[in-house]
Amino acid sequence: MHIYYYDENFKYQGEDVISDYEEIPKNATDVRPKKGLYLPEYDESKKEWFESASKEYIESLQPKPPLPNDITTLKKQVALLTLQLSQLQRGGAS
Structure with a gap:
């Protein structure tokens, strides 16, 4: 037992x-x-x-969440910059 x-x-x-x-x-x-x-x-x-x-x-x-890799971080930065650029071209933030 x-x-x-x-x-x-x-x-x-x-x-x-x-x-x-x-x-x-x-x-x-x-x-x-x-x-x-x-x-x-x-x-x-x-x-x-x-x-x-x-x-x-x-x-x-609990395991810590993995840090984002460099490519993911760069993709997010490019997406944000693209959004900001398109807002500037339309005359400012919407």
């Missing part, structure tokens, strides 16, 4: 496999943490794991 350990603050500490005949240790449960949790914490009274990470912490782990 799989067991899932938690520390004195009920934060997830890892898992192990024990025999079905062994007793579950005091600081463990056989309730599997839900997938997708960043910092699982166990609620002993509800017998379930929940997310304990802050929104800011989770966002800090």
Whole structure:
């Protein structure tokens, strides 16, 4: 059977496999943490794991958007300059 350990603050500490005949240790449960949790914490009274990470912490782990490459940047600049030029030729901004 799989067991899932938690520390004195009920934060997830890892898992192990024990025999079905062994007793579950005091600081463990056989309730599997839900997938997708960043910092699982166990609620002993509800017998379930929940997310304990802050929104800011989770966002800090997300990959940063890629920087635009030079060609994309130049295309945007040319489009903006073309628009500005056409506005000037028509006598100013519309």
